[in-house]
Amino acid sequence: MNPPKIDRLIRSQRKTVALIIRPDGSLEVRAPLRLPKKEILEWVASKSNWIEKHRQQVLQIQAEKAQAVSRSLQNGDLLYVMGKTYPLRVIKTQTQTLRLEKTRLVMSSDLLPHAKTALQKFLTELLNLTLAVRFSIFTEQIGKQPARVRISKARTRWGSCSSNGTIAINWRLSMAPLEILDYIIVHELVHLKHPNHSRAFWAEVARILPDYKARKQWLKQYAAWLTLERINDQPLPPYHPAVK
Ligand SMILES: [Zn+2]
Structure with a gap:
């Protein structure tokens, strides 16, 4: 495995090195002022597995959040009814309609909001x-x-x-x-x-x-x-x- 790429290195008066995975999946490293760069890189490399695991978790949480807020239901989405899967079919009608057919769930477009x-x-x-x-x-x-x-x-x-x-x-x-x-x-x-x-x-x-x-x-x-x-x-x- 390649050593993880450090996106941001912040040096301060701290005594230990800390790793932070940002919400966008980037890696931030906080390190003491005078700790040699080589030591930091070695330490980060030794944490490769941890970094990769946490990066995946952070990215998945962000993806789920983004999906949940940005998107309401639309034509073609799959819905589960009593264990069976039906695609949502949005139709234009005069009256509000929501009905289960053999292979699809039909909804009138005015119900969509x-x-x-x-x-x-x-x-x-x-x-x-x-x-x-x-x-x-x-x-x-x-x-x-x-x-x-x-x-x-x-x-x-x-x-x-x-x-x-x-x-x-x-x-x-x-x-x-x-x-x-x-x-x-x-x-x-x-x-x-x-x-x-x-x-x-x-x-x-x-x-x-x-x-x-x-x-x-x-x-x-x-x-x-x-x-x-x-x-x-x-x-x-x-x-x-x-x-x-
Ligand atoms: Zn019980």
Whole structure:
């Protein structure tokens, strides 16, 4: 590997050498006034791996930030609906339209300025219908009824089960494959029996979904894809059951 190029060297009354990766990925080195240049270069060279790793991280964060602020949805962007990938097709119509067709999600151009709000509403309604069906299947298998089911907009939690028996399901699961939504539903329903993550809790989850670990793993791996804040250019990976 070539030694890293120093973009900026700042000498001051300091006693040690410091490396700083700037937001644009450039390398700034701060060094004591009289430390020979050769020593600085050697030291920087010895940190090549660290510098490269951090440079990649900094550049990736900047790229994601830039994408998030500069761009709203547009024709051709990929959207995920219940685990399937649909390109957004923007059309001109007299009336506001948002509908799912076999191979695409059609939206009228006048909805485009509010595309994310409209899509979130659309996906939440779809999830609402789906939840009714899925809960009826699993409440029967588990033998517990939630007092209430609601859809949440939590930033980080996929589901929750409160002590009064209310189960909350995150609206972003409307983008995930059904197997993944089912895992969260089962997880929260089993909490009505075991309000903890004990051995008995996981045994009950495994009784209903023998492949729950793979579902959990999928969700962990693709959590960041399940958002409208991301510009998608790849189809959402399907869930492959580990156990039939
Ligand atoms: Zn839990």
